[in-house]
Amino acid sequence: MQNLTGQSRLLQELLRERVLVLDGAMGTMVQQHHLTVADFGGSHLEGCNEVLVRTRPDVVLDVHRRYLEAGADIVETNSFGGTPIVLAEYDLAGQAHQLNAEAARLARRAADEFSTSAKPRFVAGSMGPTTKA
Template sequence: MTTNSFLSRLHSPDRPVIVFDGAMGTSLQTQNLTAEDFGGTEYEGCNEYLVETKPEAVEQVHREFLEAGADVIETDTFGAASIVLAEYDLADQAYSLNKKAAELAKRVAAKYFTPEKPRFVAGSMGPTTKLPTLGHIDYDTMEAGFAEQARGLYDGGVDLFIVETCQDVLQIKAALNGI
């Protein structure tokens, strides 16, 4: 599946509505994951690290959304920019975690793909925990973090990117320029 096939689906008059999945983090919380599932107490709450430590938990969420009828599932990468991962001493794994998350989502989506109902994967890019307009981080550092995240998602095979819940216009600009 390429971006072109997603664009074809997007413009299809036969199926004008595209259904995206729901909240990855909230869905993971319903699994009552332990510190051990996250790889230790130092990583507890880092949902993005689960693609490394407990990928079956992420796969379960993807399957549930696809079985509910989602056309597009989002990668488990909302907070997988190096800027956020640094808070867990995982900044150096940003590229690989994003790539793994994309590959995992693509594998699950492929199992549900049919010509009549193609399934796609969106690379999720969240706002980070820093606001450049408030001086928490400089713009170039933020853009570089998003660029690394986008490379991992792209190399993992996402069909599209989704920049989510940004409150700061500079975050959005950095994410879009990073892509």
């Protein structure tokens, strides 16, 4: 893996050459796995896709890999709801950093598996809106 500066430079070069393809929705793909309450770690965590980086990293990796197999150049981390504000709904606000870091590690792992010198793959952080007004 190149250092961050090298990755940024490479990404900028590729963006000048062609359109890069970003992955699609993580949540929709997770739903296709028909996960149970136990997969999330209990009923109090059901629906918290961000916790899957701990409880079902295989599912998160599968989603990344499927997008990469389909031709995505960039996969987003499984961290759309990874803010402390959203995670507080699941009593996980204090674990936001750890969950997001693991989401980044999993995305990077999948990207590295598919990355070649002819077709490097990248990871982008995902951060959605909060659930509070």
